[in-house]
Amino acid sequence: MVAVSLIPYLYIPLTVSKSNNAVSQPINIFIAYAREDVSYLNELRKHLRILEHNKTIKIWYDGEILAGQKWNEEIENQLQRADLFLLLLSADFIYSDYAYGKEMKEALARHERGEAILIPIIARACAWDMTPLAALQAPVEGKALGSATGPKRDDLYEGIVRAVAKSVARKQQDNTDKARYFADEAAWKEALQLNSINGFQRYLEQHGRHASEANKAIMQLNGEPDMVFVQGGTFTMGCKDGRDKDCYDNEKPAHEVR
Known part of the structure; x- marks a missing residue:
């Protein structure tokens, strides 16, 4: 079909919105691990430091709990805030009622709801493929960090960092898209409340989800035909x-x- 305009002009929305220019916020990463795997945690944090330098991530693990804070309450808060979960898996992780039964359960639930991303990292060889995490893709082909030493282990950490970086970029884009959507809906609601030509024009200057509706409203307010x-x-x-x-x-x- 071809649209023939019977009106002298049509307001066209710009493609750039305020949210497009906004600086992406760092992605909150929650690292869950067993105490026996603290050495892998420390090495992972070193390798992830490049993403912290780039201000793309903010890491939290239970070592961040301050003196005087209620540790269970703080962990619960961080479980709800996290955008991305890194689980350092091992037999000790699976053995831990808290790591496996609490942290993994909550991380997996939020992953399945699309609220966060969960990445399993194999610290030491274990039967993790018999857990609910089996359906998830582990970086570096699921190779255990403990199976390598020296430069070869560094190669595994590098592969993990690159996999995390990709997930971070995806999550940042998701967050940007959501922010743009909510900003558009808020601006559209305001335009409807104003119900004026200027109000709809202001909406079209920076948003476009309701462009056809805004243009139609402008034409009606101008007394012009569709x-x-x-x-x-x-x-x-x-x-x-x-x-x-x-x-x-x-x-x-x-x-x-x-």
């Missing part, structure tokens, strides 16, 4: 005597339009 849709190809524009009734002079002469 657009008429006709079949694509050649068609006759105007009124033709003998074919149409009550032709007005300003509708003549009829002429072919492509």
Whole structure:
């Protein structure tokens, strides 16, 4: 179909919105581990430091709990705040009622609801493929960090960092898209409340989800007719005597339009 405008102009929304220019906020990472694997935690934090330097992530683990804080309450808060979970898996992790039964359960639930991303990292060889995490892709082909030493282990950590960086970028984009959506909806609600040409124009300057509705509202407020849709190809524009009734002079002469 081809749209033929019967109005002298149409307000076109810009493609750039305020949220596009906003600096992405760091992604909150929660690292869960067993005490027996603290050496792997420390090495992982060293390798992830590059992402902290780039201000793309903010890492939290239970070593961040301050003196005087209620540790269970603080862990619960961080479990709800996290955008991305890194689970250092081992037989000791699976053995831990808290790590496996509490932290992993909550991380997996939020992952399945689409609220966060969960990445299993194999610290030491274990039967993790028999856990609810089996369906998830582990970085570096699921190789255990404990299976390598020296430069080869560094290679595994590098692969993990790159996998985390990709997930961070994806989560940042998701957050940006959500922020843009909510900003658009808030601006549209405000435009509807104002119900004025200026209000809808302001909406169109930075948003576009409701562009067609905003343009229609502007036309109605201007007292102008809507657009008429006709079949694509050649068609006759105007009124033709003998074919149409009550032709007005300003509708003549009829002429072919492509």
